[in-house]
Amino acid sequence: MKNSETEDVKINSKDKPELTGGQKFGLFVSYLFLILSIVFVGSLHYADLLPVYIIAMVVVGLSLLYLYTYFTQFGSKNLRRAGTFLSILLCVCLGFGTYYVLVTKGTLKKIAGAHKKTDTISLIVMDQNPAKTVNELNGYNFGIATTIDRANTDKCIKDVEKDLDGSVDTKECGGIDTLVSALYDGEVDVIILNEAYRQTIEDSKENFSKETRVIKQYKYESELSKTNSVDVDNETFVVYISGNDTYGAIADTSRSDVNILGIVNPKTKTCLLVSTPRDSYVELSIAPGQTKDKLTHAGIYGVDCSMDTLGNIYGVKPNYFVRVNFTGFQNIINALGGITIKNDTSFTSHDGYHFEQGTLELDGLHALHYSRERKAFKNGDFQRGQNQMKVIKAMVKKMTSPSILGNYASLMSGVSDSFRTSLSDDEISSLVKAQLKNGGDWNVVSYSAVGTTGSEYTYSYAGKPLSIVNLNQTSVENGKKLIKKVMDGETLTQDECDSLIVNDK
CATH class of the missing domain: 1.20.58 (Methane Monooxygenase Hydroxylase; Chain G, domain 1)
Structure with missing residues (x-):
């Protein structure tokens, strides 16, 4: 069995x-x-x-x-x-x-979650000075600004003394203009200067970078002022969009060439972009009651100063910021495979780039020169602000198109190295999920404040009058009205925004 x-x-x-x-x-x-x-x-x-x-x-x-x-x-x-x-x-x-x-x-x-800034402080001598290293600066007389950026200056002095293993002789030279003059006139041998002021100096001394030399640089990181976070899915919030006029690290303090407030209402899916001329003559939030300054110079003191200064103009409190510099701007657009814009008027930029009227395909370099140009236009900064918003809209359109998939990895790489925002990654994720859940197109409209050009002494550079823009107050008030409408949940059209633009010269 x-x-x-x-x-x-x-x-x-x-x-x-x-x-x-x-x-x-x-x-x-x-x-x-x-x-x-x-x-x-x-x-x-x-x-x-x-x-x-x-x-x-x-x-x-x-x-x-x-x-x-x-x-x-x-x-x-x-x-x-x-x-x-x-x-x-x-x-x-x-x-x-x-x-x-x-x-x-x-x-x-x-x-996401950017909450620090980096200041680069340089030891600068005249180019013909024989010194090549910090150790050779022993016995030199150091020129420093009396009050401006004094905190970073004092940190730098301590670090220099550590490098030299001894104290240094310093001479207070007033403002940035007199500090530079003291170096040129031989009153001091070396100056301690925040690199954020370099472009402002070169506005009056074109050959400053050629005639001087950096011995050493010190970098100091500090916390930005905290902003008020909101429920980005349900509450209207204000984003400060800053385009810095520098190449290199995005966290470095520098002037802001682009100054745009984005008022975002997630319930009505409306985004209003309000552009303000970079040379607007305004009171800086860090120096209330003192000499006014250019809006672009607010960036020298940190993105939080730019946010507060711009917010004071329109009576709002920006909740977040977005920063991109020249390097990042080019990298992102190149990673997108270029952008398409409609150019209203043919022009040639002051540095030789020509742009025909009509539809243009721009790579990163040409988009940069297109958005920076102002000297070719009679209305200068006003037209530049409009062109900058055209470029921003074109970038948004390209980013939301299927064509980016082929360059997606390159785009992410370009963005990660060249773009910073104080929005947390959780808040960004929340916005993405809300859009996927609710769907629908966003209504993106733009408005530009205008003013009249002139020249005035400024807080950051008192040596000579600089070109400025006196904002037209009616233009500012119209901007406030549009901002209030978006915050109140009212509908807004581009025609309505255009009808409120003051035709100032």
């Missing part, structure tokens, strides 16, 4: 069909698809960019696809092949999908 049972078991074992090589490969790819699906869903959860219901739909969809690819391996030969091909295709898609999700999250973590 036992022998008979044993014989039956062997027979049944022999009758069991064996998997073919094609089936084994198909099942392997199907299992790989399952593993990659789990990894992909995990990356979506980690990135926190999609609403829960969408992730749930993804899970259900991937589960059904897995079951299909698995059970096809036990069907006909053609069905097995179809299942294997689908598994391979889905594995490739999941691999790229996971990569893009992780790159996106990494970029958000890098650009």
